[in-house]
Amino acid sequence: MSKESIKPDSSECLRSMCPVSSVLDILGDKWTILVVRDMLLLGKRLYSELADSPENIPTNILADRLKRLQAARIIDKIPYQEKPLRYEYRLTQKGQDLRPLIKELADWGNKYIEGTIVPSQGFLDRPYEPGIDHDNTEPG
Numbered sequence: 001m002s003k004e005s006i007k008p009d010s011s012e013c014l015r016s017m018c019p020v021s022s023v024l025d026i027l028g029d030k031w032t033i034l035v036v037r038d039m040l041l042l043g044k045r046l047y048s049e050l051a052d053s054p055e056n057i058p059t060n061i062l063a064d065r066l067k068r069l070q071a072a073r074i075i076d077k078i079p080y081q082e083k084p085l086r087y088e089y090r091l092t093q094k095g096q097d098l099r100p101l102i103k104e105l106a107d108w109g110n111k112y113i114e115g116t117i118v119p120s121q122g123f124l125d126r127p128y129e130p131g132i133d134h135d136n137t138e139p140g
Contacts, residue, residue, distance in 0.1 A: 026068070026072050027098075029065075031055075031057050031061055031065050032069065033101075033102065033105070034055055034057065035050055035053075035057070035062070035065050035066065036069070036074065036091070036095060038050055038053055039075070039089065039090075039095070040091060040095070040096070040098065040099055040102060041102070041123070041124065045088040045089055046086075046088055046089075047062070047063075047066070047087070047089075050062055050066075050089070066089060069089075069095070070089075073094055074091065074092060074095040074098070075089045075090060075091055075092060075095055076089070076090050076092055077089055078090060099125075103124040103125070106119060106124055
């Protein structure tokens with residue numbers, strides 16, 4: 001498996017060679033992984049869909065996190081309408097490869113944080129399919 005390096009702009013550098021630290025530099029705030037979760041598990045692609053998350057991400061923060069995810073090549077920004085110009089966001093393979101991380105975070109939360117929703121069997125493992133009722137399960 002080859003490593004697809006992230007080339008930070010001149011104002012950003014990796015704090016450390018530690019892979020955990022480096023991942024946290026990209027995904028470590030309280031919003032970014034939730035954007036990836038919604039795209040990966042719920043198939044959200046449009047800005048308005050992502051803004052409608054139950055956690056109520058502020059729109060200025062959402063816009064910033066989408067830019068960061070795009071810069072890290074975790075998502076692609078693709079125009080879907082010309083007038084007015086509008087975009088959809090799609091996970092790259094690099095973004096799809098975050099599924100095990102999200103699954104482990106959900107499993108850990110279910111184990112140690114009372115009151116968290118337990119996703120239906122297989123929900124975190126299967127790709128999102130439009131038009132399929134995903135048991136009305138909230139994201140993990």
